[in-house]
Amino acid sequence: MNKVHRAKTQLESLGEGRFRVAGLLDASTVTRVLEESESRFRDVPIVVVDLAGVTESDSSGLALLLEWLRLARRQKQEIRFEHVPQQIIALARISEVDDLLLENSSTGVSAQTSASMPAAIPTTA
Numbered sequence: 001m002n003k004v005h006r007a008k009t010q011l012e013s014l015g016e017g018r019f020r021v022a023g024l025l026d027a028s029t030v031t032r033v034l035e036e037s038e039s040r041f042r043d044v045p046i047v048v049v050d051l052a053g054v055t056e057s058d059s060s061g062l063a064l065l066l067e068w069l070r071l072a073r074r075q076k077q078e079i080r081f082e083h084v085p086q087q088i089i090a091l092a093r094i095s096e097v098d099d100l101l102l103e104n105s106s107t108g109v110s111a112q113t114s115a116s117m118p119a120a121i122p123t124t125a
Contacts, residue, residue: 011036017044022053025061034064045077052083062091065101
């Protein structure tokens with residue numbers, strides 16, 4: 001992946017704990033997005049990440065979401081994912097972690113899950 005594609009991947013703050021990810025989520029981009037998120041998510045009790053702008057993803061994108069879940073639990077935060085891309089949902093199913101990603105979804109999970117289905121993942125105990 002060239003630098004132009006990596007540079008176009010963004011983690012944008014929308015205010016009040018809301019963030020939007022846009023661009024490609026793969027091995028060439030997720031490390032930078034994770035590093036950015038660590039400082040931006042800090043001290044926010046509820047983090048909401050809108051993934052509607054993700055144009056393409058692979059298993060690295062799934063790994064990023066799972067790492068965000070782990071970090072949120074460690075920091076006693078709640079994290080919610082909106083508009084989880086179909087590619088990530090499919091990888092989560094294959095990896096048998098779809099329940100972890102999509103638990104407490106407002107619409108449930110089915111074989112026909114759409115790419116725009118919101119996934120709410122509370123991580124507070």
